[in-house]
Amino acid sequence: MKEYPTSKKNKIKRGAKRGSYNIEQINDILDATSLCYIAFNFEGQAMVQPISFGRKDNELYIHGSYQNRMTESILEADSVSISVTHLDGLLLARSAFHHSVNYRSAIIFGKARELKSNDEKLLGLKALINHVVPNRWEECRFPTDEELKATRVIAIEIKEASAKIKRTPVSDNKEDYELDYWAGEIPIVTKALHPVSDEKLKAGVEMSKSAMQYYKANKKMI
Amino acid sequence: MKEYPTSKKNKIKRGAKRGSYNIEQINDILDATSLCYIAFNFEGQAMVQPISFGRKDNELYIHGSYQNRMTESILEADSVSISVTHLDGLLLARSAFHHSVNYRSAIIFGKARELKSNDEKLLGLKALINHVVPNRWEECRFPTDEELKATRVIAIEIKEASAKIKRTPVSDNKEDYELDYWAGEIPIVTKALHPVSDEKLKAGVEMSKSAMQYYKANKKMI
Incomplete structure (x- = not known):
């Protein structure tokens, strides 16, 4: 049961009994979505922006264009903070005070670095796309040199992280x-x-295997 | 069609054709969930944290305990940045480069202030609970003075905001x-x-009207 180290930054104070630094638990929360929220400084103000991400091992990958205030800011920062949260239920208590939610939440602190060579960029983009829909990378046209040139790819190595998971009945x-x-x-x-399927799909092209696998894994028939 | 003013902070640069400052559109995005992501500064670093929120008119409401680094920080800040995003679809293109997502996203910039009197706090908590599940406030025990004393309630007046909405087919x-x-x-x-229903529900207590209304409005039978 491997854990991330704790510091003043990621140490959970409120509801510590729901907290965890377990790498596997944190990865499960990250892998259940491809949307994260990333904090950055812009002219002294803390800002937040949603962005698609991928995870491979202990690195997150994001991409964007150049001359973007968020990517500029996180590349300059010593540490980047990212949140991924799943809302699992609304807990309606008898008292207003005890209304609450069930959730799975991960907070990541990492160090961002730009991937500069085409080989590195391709690996980052592959990790990103294959995180969103596993095995999709092998089913599409790879980026050209020109496309890579227009794409900034950033890896964020996870240095510290914590998870908070609440999965309880109502309590009054x-x-x-x-x-x-x-x-x-x-x-x-x-x-x-x-x-x-896209309306403009070429005649005879079969349904994507990766898309169907994703659907089967995430349709949660109920 | 009322709009929020634009500034360097909320002016959309990338994908401006998908951007909007329309108050009604922004409120629709905020009202479709009760989970937001709030940015704050902690010892010079931009951080992000998920939190339940409510909206009433042009104010957002959050609550928490005292001695919390996030609430301390946003009360000191001139401007607070909040993100609410709904992921609506994964767009799998023929090319890796054109993979994308459909989404509805709102970014809020506001000024936080603490609600201090019990009357103000009650109005804030009512707005919060009735945003999460409309009309639930009238169906539960109101907070006692002691509970109010333990709860920090913060109103964030929306000063600037923007929405970005993408709802398109794949493009290659x-x-x-x-x-x-x-x-x-x-x-x-x-x-x-x-x-x-809670396992410990008192015998004879009927299903909550507000919970059933919420379910009917959000079950999206498909």
Whole structure:
């Protein structure tokens, strides 16, 4: 059970019993989506931006254009903070005070570096696309030199990280269980629908294997 | 069609044709979830944290405990940056380069202030709970003075904001349409499941009206 080191930055203070530094648990949270939220400084202000990402081993990969304030900022920073959270349920308690949510949340602190050679960029983009939809990279046209030239690819090595997971029933003060208010959970799920072929799909082209695999793994039939 | 003012902070540079400063569009994005990502400074580093929020008119409401580094930081800041994003689909193009996503994203810049009187705090918490599940506030025990004392409630007045919405089919370079790669979209949906009563629910207590209304509005039967 390997863990990330803790510091003042990633040490969980509130709800520490729900906290974890376990690498496998953190990776599970990261791998359940391809959308993360990345913090950066712009003229002294902390800002946040959503972006698609990939993970491979202990690195995250993002891409963008050059001359972008977010990528400029994180490449200059000693440490970059990234959040990935899944909302799993709304907990409606008898008391307003104990309303809460079930969730899985990971906070990452890492060091960003630009991938500069075409070989490095290709590996980064492959990790990104194959994180979003496993094995998709092998099913599409690889980037040309010109496309690579227009794409900034950034690797973020995870230095510290923490997870917080809450998966509990509603909890109320003892005396409130006698109240006539309903209490319970509204579960929330995120799922994939069946892949929809492009209207301009060339005649005879078969459905993508990777897209169907992704759908089967994420349709969560209920 | 009322709009937020634009400045260097919220002016959209990349993909400006997908951008909007329209208040109604931005509110629609905010109201489709209760989870936001808030940026803050901690010892000079930009950090990001997920948190439940409510919206009423042009204010967002969050709550937490005292002695929390995030709430301390945003109350000191001139401007707070918040992101809310919905991932609506994965666009698998014929070329790696044109892989993309459909999404609805709002970035908010606001000024945080602490609600200090019990009356103000109650209004803030009501706005928060009734944003998560409309009309739930009227169905639960209101906070006691002691509970209010332990809860920090913060209002964030939206000063500037922008939305970016992408809802398009896959797009490839003209010559790539002749390739034998599959292209299309994997739609992604987030939905509510049927409310589950707490195991310790008092006998005879009926299902919550607000929970059932929420479920009906968010079950997105497909």
